Amino acid sequence: MKKAGTSAWRAFPRHHPVWTTVIGVFAVLVLVLAIFDWNWARGPVQRIVSNITGREFRIDGDLDVDFLPLEVRAEKIYLGNATWSDEPAMARAERLEMRVRFWPLLLGRITLPRVYVDQPWLRLERNADGLGNWVFGAQPDCSTAECARRLRILQLYAKGGRLEVREPTLQTSIDVNFDSAAPASEDALAPLVLRGNGTYRNAPFELSGQVDSPLALQGKPLPYRLDLTARAGETRARVSGTLAEPLQTQNVAVNVELGGPDLAELYELIGIVLPKTPPYNLKGRLSRVGNRFAYEYFSGTVGDSDLSGNAIVDIGGERPRLTARLQSQVIDFDDLSGFIGGNPGTGKGETASDAQKKAVKAQRASGKVLPSQSIRLEKLRSMDADVELIAARVVSPKLPLESMTAHLLLERGLLTLAPLDFGAAGGKLASTVSVDARGAPADFAIDMKIQHVQLPKLRPKVKRLNDSLGNINGIVKLEGHGDSTASILASSNGNLSLIMGQGRMSNLLLEVAGLDIAESLEFLIGKDRQVTLRCAYADFGVVDGIATARSVAFDTTDTALLIRGDLSFKQETLDLTLLPRPKDMSLVSIRTPLRIGGTFADPSIAPKGGPLLLRGAAVAALVAIAPPLGLLGLVETGPGKDTNCGHGRPEAGKERPPVTAAPATPKSKPGKAS
Numbered sequence: 001m002k003k004a005g006t007s008a009w010r011a012f013p014r015h016h017p018v019w020t021t022v023i024g025v026f027a028v029l030v031l032v033l034a035i036f037d038w039n040w041a042r043g044p045v046q047r048i049v050s051n052i053t054g055r056e057f058r059i060d061g062d063l064d065v066d067f068l069p070l071e072v073r074a075e076k077i078y079l080g081n082a083t084w085s086d087e088p089a090m091a092r093a094e095r096l097e098m099r100v101r102f103w104p105l106l107l108g109r110i111t112l113p114r115v116y117v118d119q120p121w122l123r124l125e126r127n128a129d130g131l132g133n134w135v136f137g138a139q140p141d142c143s144t145a146e147c148a149r150r151l152r153i154l155q156l157y158a159k160g161g162r163l164e165v166r167e168p169t170l171q172t173s174i175d176v177n178f179d180s181a182a183p184a185s186e187d188a189l190a191p192l193v194l195r196g197n198g199t200y201r202n203a204p205f206e207l208s209g210q211v212d213s214p215l216a217l218q219g220k221p222l223p224y225r226l227d228l229t230a231r232a233g234e235t236r237a238r239v240s241g242t243l244a245e246p247l248q249t250q251n252v253a254v255n256v257e258l259g260g261p262d263l264a265e266l267y268e269l270i271g272i273v274l275p276k277t278p279p280y281n282l283k284g285r286l287s288r289v290g291n292r293f294a295y296e297y298f299s300g301t302v303g304d305s306d307l308s309g310n311a312i313v314d315i316g317g318e319r320p321r322l323t324a325r326l327q328s329q330v331i332d333f334d335d336l337s338g339f340i341g342g343n344p345g346t347g348k349g350e351t352a353s354d355a356q357k358k359a360v361k362a363q364r365a366s367g368k369v370l371p372s373q374s375i376r377l378e379k380l381r382s383m384d385a386d387v388e389l390i391a392a393r394v395v396s397p398k399l400p401l402e403s404m405t406a407h408l409l410l411e412r413g414l415l416t417l418a419p420l421d422f423g424a425a426g427g428k429l430a431s432t433v434s435v436d437a438r439g440a441p442a443d444f445a446i447d448m449k450i451q452h453v454q455l456p457k458l459r460p461k462v463k464r465l466n467d468s469l470g471n472i473n474g475i476v477k478l479e480g481h482g483d484s485t486a487s488i489l490a491s492s493n494g495n496l497s498l499i500m501g502q503g504r505m506s507n508l509l510l511e512v513a514g515l516d517i518a519e520s521l522e523f524l525i526g527k528d529r530q531v532t533l534r535c536a537y538a539d540f541g542v543v544d545g546i547a548t549a550r551s552v553a554f555d556t557t558d559t560a561l562l563i564r565g566d567l568s569f570k571q572e573t574l575d576l577t578l579l580p581r582p583k584d585m586s587l588v589s590i591r592t593p594l595r596i597g598g599t600f601a602d603p604s605i606a607p608k609g610g611p612l613l614l615r616g617a618a619v620a621a622l623v624a625i626a627p628p629l630g631l632l633g634l635v636e637t638g639p640g641k642d643t644n645c646g647h648g649r650p651e652a653g654k655e656r657p658p659v660t661a662a663p664a665t666p667k668s669k670p671g672k673a674s
Contacts, residue, residue, distance in 0.1 A: 038063045049079075053136045055090065056080035070100045082133040087123055090133055094119035112153045120158055125166035156180070156215050157190055165198075174198035174205055181210065189213035194228070201269050203233035226254070232269055234353075235260035239286075253287040256295065261353030263302070264338065272313060272322060273379045273410075276338025278303030278351050291316030303335035303351045304395075319412075322385040331404060333396035337371070368572055369600040370486040377413070377483065380437040385410040400425035400453070413438040427452035427471065441481045444488045450474035450498065474498035478542060489569035490545040499537040532557045545570040565596075572600040 042059045049057035061075025074096045081090040095118035101111040126132050161178040176196030183190045189212060196207035209228035216224050224243040229236070241254035259281040260266075263274040284298025292314050299308035309326035334350070359373075391404040402423035409416050417433040431448040453472040480492035536554045540547040545568065552563035565576035578594040598604035 038065050053079070055082075055136060061095075070102050072098045072100060081123065082127075082131075082135075084127045084131075085123075085125060085133055087125075089121075090123055092119075092121045093117050110151045112151075114155045114157075115153050116157045117159070117161070119160040119162075121162045121164075123164040123166065125164075126169070128169060130169070153215055155183075155190065156213055158192065161192075163196075170200075171202035172198075172200050172205075174200065174207070176207060180213070189215050191225075200232040203235075203268070204231075206231040233260075233265065235265055235269060253285060256284060256286040258282045261355065262338075267379060271320065271382070273383050273385070275336075278335055278356065279353050280307075282307070301351075304332035304349075305335045305391075306330055317384075320383040322383060322387065324385075324387040326387065326389045328389070328391040330393045330395060331391040333394050333399065333401055364601070367599060367601050368486070370489060370569070370572060372484050372486040374483045375435075375437075375442065377437040377440055377442055380410060380415055380435070380442075381413040383410070384412070394422065402426075424450075424453055426454035429453075441483050441487070443479070443481045444492075445479045446476065448476040450476070472498060472500045472536075474538075480545075486569075492542055492545055492569060494542045496540040496542065496547060497538070500533070500535070502532070502534065538563070542569075549576065574598055574600070574603055578605075 039062060042063050045063070046057050046059060056078070057080070058078040059074050059076065060078060062073070063075075064073045065071070066073075075094065077091075077093045077096055078089060079091040081087050095116075097114075097116040098112050099114040101113060104111045124132065124134060157180040159179055163176040163178065165172065165174040165176070167173075174196055175198050176194050178192045178194050180190040181193050191210050191212050192214075193210050194207060196205075198205050207228065207230045209226070211226040211228065212224050225241075226243065227238075227240040229238045231237075236257075236259045238257040239254050243252060243254065259279075261279050263277040263280055266272050266274055280300065280302040282298050282300035282302075285294075285296045287294045287296065292312055294310065294312045296310045297308075298310070299306070301307065305328055307326060307328050309324060311322065311324035311326075314321045314323070332350075385408060387406075387408040389404070389406045389408075394401040394404050402425075404423070405419060405421045406417055407419060409418070413436070415435040415437065417431070420431040420433055422429040422431075428451045429448055430451060431446060433447075434443075434445045436443040450473055475495070475497045478489075478492045478494035478496075480488040480490075482488040482491055534555045534557065538552040539550045540552075541550050542548075546566055547569065548566040549563050554561040560581040562579040562581065563576055564579065565574075567574045567576065574597050576596040578596060580594070594605055594607055596603065596605050
């Protein structure tokens with residue numbers, strides 16, 4: 001059955017006068033529209049846009065419309081800014097060309113197959129209250145989704161574009177130039193190439209890279225690709241990957257590479273408190289879900305150390321909170337110096353920034369060793385943290401460290417490291433540290449237990465110690481206050497205590513310490529021998545930054561060494577006297593006390609003034625070595641083992657029983673004190 005409409009049109013032959021009339025009217029209409037001056041429509045268009053946005057809108061150039069195909073061209077377009085801005089314009093364009101599909105207009109929809117913008121300019125900014133100029137005073141009647149359905153742009157080209165971003169409260173001012181690049185295919189959208197500079201958080205800023213066309217954001221968003229490289233000051237970042245939902249900032253996942261001279265500089269850029277570090281390079285995956293930003297599966301280097309793990313920053317609470325679980329196969333110990341306000345090593349093969357090298361040079365010139373750089377207490381109060389770090393190996397040329405385990409907690413300005421443990425010389429340094437930055441100056445406390453540190457591993461490169469034997473134990477307890485490591489130690493109170501039980505070591509080391517020239521030469525020319533170490537201990541009391549030797553001795557069957565005096569954390573000076581007490585006879589000996597003086601940076605040792613004391617084995621009879629009883633509890637003995645600490649002078653060739661309940665030691669040979 002034929003449709004009625006079709007029959008009606010077929011009632012008119014092809015050359016019927018009706019067709020001639022319709023075609024003629026259409027041709028006249030096209031001719032009129034083609035020669036019509038469309039500038040008369042500028043007023044109505046300007047009023048419509050101004051009413052929708054609540055801003056002044058103008059077309060200061062020509063407005064023209066072409067048909068077959070339908071195209072609209074406008075020149076010198078202007079959109080006003082928010083009333084609070086000192087810049088009158090929010091957007092401008094030298095020329096705008098739009099190709100329009102006619103038939104969707106009849107359905108109330110606008111389809112633009114092609115839009116070309118020449119020299120677009122856009123300014124985005126916030127005021128002091130955080131209000132953005134993209135929030136308009138009046139809104140369109142349709143919802144965002146409905147408006148998106150009514151307007152569809154198929155291709156967008158921009159030439160000579162410029163975007164200005166202004167954030168005065170963040171001291172940020174960025175200018176970005178952009179141009180459309182050629183699309184990958186006929187059906188693909190034209191990406192934007194970006195090049196920008198300015199300041200970000202008051203640091204010089206640069207930006208370059210490529211992003212997908214903004215059209216990928218309209219309607220149902222396409223996966224949005226981006227590859228951007230930015231630099232703020234000396235901090236570098238590269239962001240690459242695909243955003244599944246570009247306009248939904250609550251769900252973001254991109255690859256991020258970070259590099260710079262010091263992780264602490266990120267505080268000024270993103271508000272995250274991190275310690276001072278040497279130069280770093282890290283790669284990982286950055287994601288956001290709600291208020292949680294995660295930097296996951298990252299790996300790279302910090303100074304001469306490797307670092308990997310996961311870190312999460314939650315901004316939903318009263319303060320940002322950092323949670324991190326970190327691992328390292330090898331940590332260079334001086335890369336951790338930033339935790340105490342110091343700088344990394346700057347010697348040959350060490351990684352350090354130019355600023356850190358200058359700081360180390362200035363520190364050396366000052367003649368000081370203890371880091372004096374102030375700790376910014378407000379940083380510790382600005383966020384919370386829960387960070388764990390496990391290092392399988394620690395490299396430290398000056399210290400016998402082997403491994404590290406640390407757990408840092410920061411809550412409302414109270415920082416604790418519990419534990420802060422190091423494997424050291426076959427033993428362990430088990431510590432807890434606290435820094436209370438809730439007031440000013442900060443209060444500091446450290447409680448360290450030195451457990452089973454093995455004497456031969458203290459300095460593995462010293463061959464004379466290789467055959468030595470003995471375990472060292474001790475306690476370090478200090479409390480102080482200040483805003484730097486130097487000021488904290490200068491005000492510290494507490495004690496430093498070490499003890500070593502029975503062992504053995506090189507006799508040459510003892511002879512040199514006692515300046516016994518004849519025997520030292522004999523051992524150097526001939527073969528060194530081992531002597532029995534009966535006991536060694538050091539007990540220093542610290543009061544107001546002065547560590548005084550309350551009882552310090554090193555006792556062997558060959559020699560006893562005693563130390564008296566003090567050292568000052570305030571002045572970084574040494575004033576100690578080493579008293580050698582030989583237990584044998586030597587033809588050429590200098591048995592005078594030795595003074596250990598100078599500074600921490602430049603210590604010195606020399607014979608103390610006064611008459612030289614020539615002594616033989618008889619002097620040993622006057623020496624009684626007995627450490628404080630409190631230290632004896634630090635020495636762990638097994639069945640049948642004697643600490644040999646606490647002995648006095650033998651009587652009539654007999655040993656006095658030891659303080660510990662262990663079997664007595666054998667009698668000494670004649671002429672030797674045990």
